[in-house]
Amino acid sequence: MDQKKIFVSYRHGHSDPYAGWLRDRLAQYFGSSHVFMDVRSLDPGVDFPKVIVQAIAACDVLIALIGADWTGAAEGRSRISDKNDWVRQEVETALDSGIRVIPVLLQGAQLPSVQEIPSSLGRIRDKNALTLTSGTFEDDMRRLVSAITSVDSGDWGDDPAKRLERGRTIRFAEMDRQYRLLFDFSKLQHRNNPFIQPGFRRGQLDRLTDNLDPDEEVALMFLCNLWVDKEVATLKSDQGSSRALAALTHRRVIYVPYSGSKSVQFIPYPQIINLDRGLTTIILTLAQGNIGISSVKPLGKLPLALQYIGDRLTGL
Structure with missing residues (x-):
């Protein structure tokens, strides 16, 4: 039996029966524990968003079941255009x-069509689609099983460290989406501090760190503190700040060497090892934005700029 891990994504409604049949047949071939479908795979009371992200991070292939109502347009509005969908x-x-x-x-x-979906989903049109109909269900299933079996896990394979790296990348991408849902960056009233606006609740950010490992949590909470609580970030030399910044910069810490300097430089921090590209990308993206510096001195103050937040994960 091939040990591929499969995530079945579908829109509740007309697609429910097909999703159930598909899940049962895939479970026969790949094993029930290797096929994730929300209704049958979630225990009562679990944190739905967190479990979904974990399941996607662990899978080798995602099956996107697309029925006539997939975009949600049949309900009088396009649900697929909603970032919360x-x-x-x-x-x-x-x-x-x-x-x-x-x-x-x-x-x-x-x-x-391109007009029916957000640009972030445009790549799905480049994928080779299979069909599933009641009249040819058995033949369609054989083709689908063959396609899944041929999927190469590639660089990830079953290597725990590589799967951890992919999982982190997925979790940070999900965090980025959640941050963007909290704030409309095009309508900010406080451009120097984008986190001053009605409706923000700090707990919405805190809960996103629930399934991080200790190093990730230190790093992310450090950045959350800077993004949310302060307009000016003070870079201190205490152990917590240094460790967080080192983790985020792949064995480096942020350092402003001279008063009046117009750039941010990095110095080695060799105690932190075995870090993944997701953590690295976050802080490097921040540092590449337009950074205004006032009262600069070694380990001085860096005003947070809007581009810090808007572009922080563009490299992932």
């Missing part, structure tokens, strides 16, 4: 993380 977020996460996405068209449905 879970079908959209599931497929986006897989596409952004390099996980193989196989579109499966149900009962004669077509891939949505």
